[in-house]
Amino acid sequence: MTDVDGPLSATPRTRLRRMKEKGRPDRAALFHVLRAGFVCHLGVLVDGAPMVVPTVYGFDERHLYLHGSVASRSLRADAEVCVTVTVVDGLVLARSVFEHGINYRSAMIYGRPRWVTDDDEKLHGLRVLTEHVAPGQWEYARLPNRKELAATALLALPLTEASVKTRSGPPDDGDSPDAALGHWAGELPLVARWQEPVPDPALPAPTPTPAHVAARAGARVDQT
């Protein structure tokens, strides 16, 4: 990838989606979705069949970094994957069952990830991942030692082929004949918030909650 600010590449599968009403295949939209989520669903091929595994991720301008897992460890070198990040924003309640749907922000990233083996890049990827999921913890917690670093499986997926789909707003049947039915219609929004931190019962009693953890309580999960 030479132009990190340019449009995402248009391949047949993303072009397919680009033509769809809800496709927004530009990099700003992609990063908007990546910032809003922190768990993705990684689709890999295992013995010829798809397997979809949830895992945490982080990212920089060029790569999505993913924690390895049992399923992804069975990845062949150069195997194609699809990583999907979905943030659900609520229900679309229409006049007719047929027009019901959800409001959401979703990104699908395609490519051939590689295992990160270089220690410096692995530390970089783990920092990026940790700071995306749990901001402040890279500074606060004990960093990986050499043995832990070796035991950590990290995947790097280039951010070069992706599609973004979103839906927001009211149902689409407000100007249809169904509007005359007199039914209520609208959105039922959904918001996920961080709660009060729960101390580990194994902690010595007077361990104060660090400010960077305490400050998240009450904040929306999709606004990091």
Next chain:
Amino acid sequence: MTDVDGPLSATPRTRLRRMKEKGRPDRAALFHVLRAGFVCHLGVLVDGAPMVVPTVYGFDERHLYLHGSVASRSLRADAEVCVTVTVVDGLVLARSVFEHGINYRSAMIYGRPRWVTDDDEKLHGLRVLTEHVAPGQWEYARLPNRKELAATALLALPLTEASVKTRSGPPDDGDSPDAALGHWAGELPLVARWQEPVPDPALPAPTPTPAHVAARAGARVDQT
């Protein structure tokens, strides 16, 4: 499937997971996860590569019912899929970066779905799906007419092969040498709640919000 109350079948891939600490391959655990979520990630093979698509679902004792999509419409007959439902319950903040993780409930269902073509089963599947995602709307909204029913793509996936993984509770390094570091450690829970309904601006002013919609405001999304 002849015994809907029996254990899930153990295939090599679910057996693999069964051996893992977090595997809980029984039907009660599966339905516990299915009840808590309403959006799944459907993994299909498209031109030999995995594609992971978010979609809504519902279920009865025997089947998961999924809305069809652009990706799933390209499903070959008898193609294997993997459907994953993940409910994220919070972050696990440990003394060391290495022990960080998430608390979650997740189910992976494998199988070969079929397109529902019988009108009665399609109505049943759509009712089950609608009532899972938006309880009360099947009674309240206009039901699908013949044309809409024909235009609706619905997949039925037998609930016969699945695995369930969950993690809950504090980090695992409370009794490790890292406990002496004096760092705070614990959980940062995450809760998603339905918000106040937002009326469609196209509604005539005095349309009251129906009780079954209004009653959801403030309720946890994972407790339907």
